[in-house]
Amino acid sequence: MLNSRPMELRRYQTSDLDQVVALWKECGLTTAANNPYRDIQRKTADSPELFFVGEEQGKIVASCMAGFDGHRGWIYYLAVAPSLQGKGLGARIMRHAEKALLDSGCPKIDLMVRKTNTQMLDFYSKIGYQSDPVVVMSKRLYDDEASD
Numbered sequence: 169m170l171n172s173r174p175m176e177l178r179r180y181q182t183s184d185l186d187q188v189v190a191l192w193k194e195c196g197l198t199t200a201a202n203n204p205y206r207d208i209q210r211k212t213a214d215s216p217e218l219f220f221v222g223e224e225q226g227k228i229v230a231s232c233m234a235g236f237d238g239h240r241g242w243i244y245y246l247a248v249a250p251s252l253q254g255k256g257l258g259a260r261i262m263r264h265a266e267k268a269l270l271d272s273g274c275p276k277i278d279l280m281v282r283k284t285n286t287q288m289l290d291f292y293s294k295i296g297y298q299s300d301p302v303v304v305m306s307k308r309l310y311d312d313e314a315s316d
């Protein structure tokens with residue numbers, strides 16, 4: 169897809185906080201189990217170099233939180249402002265994150281899509297991802313709200 173949007177891709181910075189959280193809320197990415205402020209706090213303490221935003225004229229219009237655990241790369245909080253979706257920005261910020269992971273030595277990227285978010289499977293397929301026959305299991309070690 170041709171992309172003529174002037175979106176600048178860069179690392180997340182502290183002053184982006186409220187806009188990024190607003191973007192995630194607008195895109196339906198926040199849940200009762202995930203405190204976005206805590207998620208950002210943990211990410212910036214751990215690997216801020218892999219947390220990206222897209223900015224147009226001072227406004228945060230896209231985000232992508234990548235991670236590399238030494239074995240696999242991961243993608244979280246991929247979002248494009250609803251009014252700008254379908255213009256190639258999601259694919260662009262994903263390519264940016266993939267390049268950063270590759271440069272870190274990461275050989276493969278995994279990501280999780282909520283079962284209810286079926287449209288995302290089409291998006292990720294379009295940009296080269298495949299569905300693997302795995303079940304994701306998890307165990308919560310502490311609850312953000314309970315630990316306040």
Ligand SMILES: CC(C)(COP(=O)(O)OP(=O)(O)OC[C@H]1O[C@@H](n2cnc3c(N)ncnc32)[C@H](O)[C@@H]1OP(=O)(O)O)[C@@H](O)C(=O)NCCC(=O)NCCS
Pocket residue numbers: 169195196197245246247248249252253254255256257258259260280281282285287288290291292294295
């Ligand atoms: C997922 C998301 C980031 C995609 O961003 P986007 O900027 O709209 O996507 P792009 O314009 O870069 O699309 C890239 C390709 O995927 C396709 N695509 C995008 N969204 C799609 C959808 N919902 N269904 C099917 N195909 C889709 C586009 O048509 C395009 O294909 P093309 O290159 O053949 O034209 C955006 O829809 C979003 O923020 N959604 C809400 C948040 C979310 O659910 N995030 C993912 C959590 S797992």
